[in-house]
Amino acid sequence: MNLGLLYANVGAGVDPGGALAIARHAEAAGFESIWTVEHVVVPGAYASSYPYSETGRLPGGEDAPIPDPLIWLAFVAAHTERIRLATGVLILPQRSPLVTAKQVATLDVLSRGRVILGVGVGWLREEFEAIGVPFMGRGARTDEYIAAMRALWAQDQPSFAGTTVSFADARSWPKPVRRAVPIVIGGHSPAAARRAGRIGDGFFPGRASIDDLGPLLEEMRRAAEQAGRDPDGIEVTAPARLDAANLAALQALGVSRVVVPTRGLDLATVIAGIDVSAERLRTAGVA
Numbered sequence: 001m002n003l004g005l006l007y008a009n010v011g012a013g014v015d016p017g018g019a020l021a022i023a024r025h026a027e028a029a030g031f032e033s034i035w036t037v038e039h040v041v042v043p044g045a046y047a048s049s050y051p052y053s054e055t056g057r058l059p060g061g062e063d064a065p066i067p068d069p070l071i072w073l074a075f076v077a078a079h080t081e082r083i084r085l086a087t088g089v090l091i092l093p094q095r096s097p098l099v100t101a102k103q104v105a106t107l108d109v110l111s112r113g114r115v116i117l118g119v120g121v122g123w124l125r126e127e128f129e130a131i132g133v134p135f136m137g138r139g140a141r142t143d144e145y146i147a148a149m150r151a152l153w154a155q156d157q158p159s160f161a162g163t164t165v166s167f168a169d170a171r172s173w174p175k176p177v178r179r180a181v182p183i184v185i186g187g188h189s190p191a192a193a194r195r196a197g198r199i200g201d202g203f204f205p206g207r208a209s210i211d212d213l214g215p216l217l218e219e220m221r222r223a224a225e226q227a228g229r230d231p232d233g234i235e236v237t238a239p240a241r242l243d244a245a246n247l248a249a250l251q252a253l254g255v256s257r258v259v260v261p262t263r264g265l266d267l268a269t270v271i272a273g274i275d276v277s278a279e280r281l282r283t284a285g286v287a
Contacts, residue, residue, distance in 0.1 A: 001247060003281050004237065004259035005274065006035035006088050009072040012267040016063045016075070020173035020261065023076035025271050027105075029278040033116060034076070035088035035259060036069035043126040051123055052207045053187065060116055070103050077111040085111055088204060088259070089120035093138035094131050097145035097165055098172070101152040104175045113177030118147070118204055120186040125226040139191060140164065146183055154179045184237060188212075190219050197223025202235035209247050213238060217253055242280035 005026045012018040024033055040060045049056035058064070072086040085107065092100070108115040121138045122128065128135040144162040151158045152172045159168045184202035186196045196203035197220040205216050221231035232254070240250055240258035250258065256283075263273035 001251060001281070002032035002257040003030065003253070003278065004033035004035055004084075004086065005031050005277075006258055006259045006261055006279050007037040008034045008068050008262060009036040009069055010064065011262060011265055012270045013262065015267075018267045019072060019274075020079050021074055022266055022270055022274070023080050025274050029082050029274050030052040031083060031278065032257065033084040033086045033259075034073075035086040035118070036072055036089050037066060037088060038069045038196060039066050039124070039127060039214060040094065041127055041130050042066075043130055043153070044126070046124060046126040048123060048125045061219070065108065066275075067226075070107060073115075074110065077107065077114065077182070082114075084114045084116055086116035086184070087118045087205075088184075089118040091122040091127075092119040093121055093141040094128060094133055094143050095120075097144075097148045098152065100145075100169070101149040102172055103183055104149070105172070105174055108176040109174045110179055113183050116184055116202075117181050118184040118186050118202075119275065120192070120226060137164075139195070143195065150180065150183075151179065182235070184235070186215070190216065193217070194223040196220045196234060197225075197229070197231065198227045200234055202237060204237040206239065208238060210246070210253070213250075213253055213255075242277055242284060244284040247281075247284050 006020050013022050022032055022178055041187045044062050050058050069090060071088045071094045075084055079230060102117060120262045121142050125135045141164045144164045148160045148165045151160045153176050158172060182201040184204050185192055185200035186204045186206055188205045190208045193216045203220050209217060224231040224234060236255045237257040237259060238250055238255045240246055264270050
């Protein structure tokens with residue numbers, strides 16, 4: 001079972017020295033991937049409810065620094081060799097799919113094919129309003145943006161015709177290393193599970209107990225079968241406690257990557273937590 005570290009671009013990872021220390025240490029400890037989070041802005045006194053906290057508020061408050069995930073990953077890519085570089089998640093409907101496709105392809109080339117693009121539809125209505133893109137319809141835009149980016153990566157003379165994005169012979173180079181980047185669908189809702197089944201290379205429910213995860217994965221697999229896809233070809237990533245019983249239950253559900261958060265506010269505590277997580281996975285007998 002693979003082990004990923006999230007969310008590495010906040011807290012101690014905001015500082016350039018901290019970012020490099022965390023990424024290098026995670027790689028040396030055997031972590032397979034390092035994951036980043038995104039918010040362009042966090043409007044003060046927002047009314048939207050953050051879905052991954054009982055308080056409905058973002059951890060750290062509105063003024064906590066959140067570096068751009070792709071720029072942060074490019075920085076650590078230059079100082080690592082093996083660890084995969086993941087967004088968890090990029091809020092895709094807030095972005096131009098053409099600009100994002102170029103940025104992601106460039107990062108993939110420079111990192112020699114290490115990018116995992118986790119995407120989500122977003123929850124913070126006030127952020128969409130500040131950026132100037134509609135909050136409504138973001139799910140449909142996400143679907144089209146994914147298809148458009150895949151066309152830009154795969155085709156020499158890319159064309160795409162949709163209701164929210166269209167282009168003809170829009171040539172975009174460089175291409176990703178394999179002319180594709182794995183796209184992981186993030187989200188804890190049945191809609192996210194169905195999207196992963198229809199069009200995702202992977203699924204990452206950011207908040208799910210074992211009891212919640214089973215029905216979500218059933219929803220994902222059902223949608224995959226209805227779309228004529230092999231459900232077993234969709235990689236599942238899940239947050240997890242690193243004890244043998246919990247990991248065995250996740251494996252039985254089809255989870256192949258578990259992710260753990262950075263722990264502590266100072267760099268020394270984060271580094272120590274990386275070692276603890278790596279050792280716990282090894283002693284659980286699933287590494």
